Amino acid sequence: MKSLKRLNKYFRRYKFYLVTGTFFIILSNIFAIIPAQIIRHSFNLVKEAIGLYWSFNGLSSQSFIYEIFASCILFYGILIVVMALLRGLFLFLMRQTIIVMSRHVEYDQKNEIFQHYQSLPLSFYRKNNTGDLMARIAEDVSKVRMYVGPAVMYFINLVTLFVMVIGYMLAVNVELTVYVLLPLPLLSVSIYYVNNIINKRSEEIQRSLSNLSVMVQEAFSGIRVLKAFVRENDSTEKFTQESNNYWRKSLDLSNVNALFFPLIMALVGLSTIITVYVGGLQVMKGNITTGNIAEFVIYVNMLTWPVTSLGWVTSLAQRAAASQQRINEFLDIQTDIISKKNEKPALRGDIRFDNVHFVYPDSGIEALKGISFEVKAGESLAILGTTGSGKSTIAALIGRMYDPAQGGITIDEHNIKDLNVQYLRSQMAYVPQDVFLFSDTVRNNIAFGADKISEEVIQQAIDDADLRENLSRFPEGLDTKIGERGITLSGGQKQRVSIARAIVLNPKVLVLDDCLSAVDTKTENIILNNLQRIMKDKTSVIISHRVSTAKLADKIVILDEGRIVEQGTHQCLMEANGFYKELYDKQLNLDEV
Template sequence: MKELRYLNKFLYKYRTKLIIGFFITITARIFALVAPNLVGNSVTLIENYVVSSSIELGELKNKLLLNITLIVGSAIIAGIFTFIMRQMIINVSRYIEFDLKNIIYMKYQSLTYDFYKNNRTGDLMNRISEDVSKVRMYVGPAIMYTINTLTLFVIVISYMISVAPKLTAYVLLPLPLLSFIIYKISKMINIRSKIVQEYLSKLTTFTQESFSGVKIIKTYTVEDSINQSLRVIASDSREKNMSLVKIQSWFFPLMILLIGTSNILVIYIGGMQYMNGEIELGLLAEFIIYVTMLTWPVATVGWVTSIVQQAEASQKRINEFLETQSTDLFDNIKKSDLDGDIIFNNISYTFKETNINALSNISFKVKRGEKIALMGDVGSGKTTILEILAGVYKPNNGKIFINNNDIKNISLSDLRNFIGYVPQSTFLFSDTIENNIKFGKAKALLSEVVLSAKTSCLDEDIKSFKDGYKTLLGERGVNLSGGQKQRLAIARALIKNPKILILDDSLSAVDTETEEMILNNMENTTKNTTFFISTHRVSTSKKCDKIIFLNNGRIESFGTHDELVKEKKSYFSIYSKQTQEKEIN
């Protein structure tokens, strides 16, 4: 139960509804217990009439009619209170489910990029759906049936002891054995429940990746191989589920056996006492009804135990990342303070997963409003520099200053609000083109959306679509070309009017003519914006104020285009090669 302590704050939050539900449960059980007593009384009346004629037929009819009326009335009242009880307690479970999903989603938003590199999307989806559903069963039905069972046991058994202690002792004889069996089986359920949830995550992850990569799967004609892999995972998952079900299946047969044993004891011991004149026949009938009433609550002990064990396994999986440290820092720097020069001072970064040293002792200064090109071979560290600046990664060593403010002391949300970032891999949402652009500025006017699209040379393409800016995109923008995706992502960044604009090889899918038009448009609309662009094209770097040329995670050259050409290092070689290719073409 240690993992489930996290839910105590939610139970306290909705304590009023739970307390009302608790007292209504007690009231409902009290009314439910009226019937057995009246049935026993009716049987005794009939026995007295048949055996000793101690009551007149007319009086018997009147008393039986009254008893029947009271039985029906108490059943109706008990039913109404039971309905209210469910509305109180089950509704609380839905409120807690809502709160927990929101907390998990907010936690997802605050976790580092490294967290998402180490955890699969399918597993994260499974935790916020399947695992939360398991937890909801604990704070809803499990609590409700536990209260119901405890209330019924206390009231029924107290009454049974008061009227026939010896018979009650025999009736309750199987219960300690039942408790021991539940304890042993519950431990096994807890272990197997966790394994089942883990395999469900694997299955969810595999299917999610298969759907996302269906184009690649079909292109490489590996459908049969993927289907075989799915069959293997599904088969393993089925085996684990069957292993869990086999243990769970012991509960109800054992309940029925033990309850049946109690009934036999009631009939045998009670019959002996009746023949000895110790109890009335009505009391024997009353006890049989009580045992029947206790059947379902006792049976639910196993079911509730199973729910609690599964909920604990699920909550443990949820707690694993709820306890993970979030990214943001809490020092307050005014947003206006971030508009200024940018300094990288001896920055180094090593990837934890591969231990690859991506950057070594990177130092440079960029003045406010300057345009900087980053060049170098694949894996030279261009993207890593831009992602560190955008707050995606934290450097292992060194410091970054923006307008003399150490980036470590800047709230990550404030930093990112100042930045317009277009990564290498463009992600678009399954929404309209307009809303995808407005993702960078939710309250933007349509005129602002159009202006951003014009700047990124996308406006004409959008107008050619039937629904224009209201065109609905498929998953990840599947109905757009690579160049259109990149230009839409650029428009999304531009609409923020960022103080720092980062394009990480974001023009690779457009031709040089379109690229030049976009850069010229941005020249006019982002005059006071500090601009970083990662590129392999000299035609792009020439338009920038400074060029940083990287080689194996280190700065090989830093300066203007003319300065780097005069150095005659790696940049000069690329410049010469691309110039010759342009002349040939």
């Protein structure tokens, strides 16, 4: 339960709701107890009035006694209805305070987790899958809300009702109270045991449903592959197996649920029988009245749900503790991508790598080994190399998605670690190799990185990314919805939208990570010619596997297995007759073929 201490700040924040809700709980219980006492007086009145009524049999005053008796019973009935209405009002207010408090806590906690997620470095996302992140911000937070709201509310109700009811019952008759309460602990323990079984089977059902959902999602996302390899029947068979598994687990849960309410009613009935039997003995001894028996029966029914909820509340608290512990595991992870100085100087764009080494923290792979190069403001640098040579790692380090294990990176002679992280990234535009587009319109995807952007700038970016002809074929032009992850676009179209998204920012530093791999040579040349104009007076880092892209740069760096094997201008590297020359000749011959 230590993990739930993290929630104390929310209880302090919303103490008004908690204190007010507790006050309403006390008032609702008072108006629940008063009717029981009214019923006791009513029973005693009926018993005494009937004897008095028949003693005046045949006399004119008998009707007068009946009228008084009837008016008293009517008054008691109206009073009980008024008490019930008042209790209902305070029960409503109780939920409007404590349950509303739990929704506020849920809202705040989800925002806190989401903001914390966004502050964590890329290494965190490489180690944790998206499904687990979603489960903690959705399912685990919901379980915590059930503790903050219903569990706290019913526990407070249980304590206040027990103190008020049992205190009064003991004042009336100790022996009857003890007998009446005997089945209630058994009821609570039974509910706790049954509820644990229900929770366990519910979690199994949730996992089974999750597996079923994942399988269906993968089948629909990869429907092209399924059809291409004629695996529809195999997919259907897997779905049937998962569906049958879910069906069996659901039946197991239904069998347990079938015992839940009969168990409650049996133990409640046992308490009622004990109340009537022991109470009858006490009436014969003259210790209590028949009205007390009726009163105690009402008290037993009043205590049934709070005692029943004790097992449920305990189970909710345990589940919330487990969920909060899972939430705390991620909340306790702190990003190492921080800036102590938080400098925000005006940047020109001079970038320098000085003997940089980098090892991916999750896999231990050494991606860069002693990388050193420099690109002046307004110049362009092309980085070429084979797959896995470390090209994309350099792009990630420039945007400070990671920090180098050794060596230093400076921008305009400022250590990159001294610059405010958000400010640094705001001065750059990054076109990743793996393009990600949001399920939104083309316009909103292009304007994603800017708060406000003019239509003229968007239109110019569309022309520069050679997207105009494609847009003319879209049903709604710029306002066309492109579907989840841009599924309705081809690979080349997605890359061009991503390039336009970077261009509209007019950044100081432009990083292009193999962003033309999916376009044809003609389109590549058009975009490159446009980029030459755009990149003027901007620092550009172009990562590519095509020499045709790299040769336009002021400086070229060749990587192999995390090391620089060659660097220089296109002309110098051609004259060196090394790795670059060999790669150039191969690609030139391929283009000719």
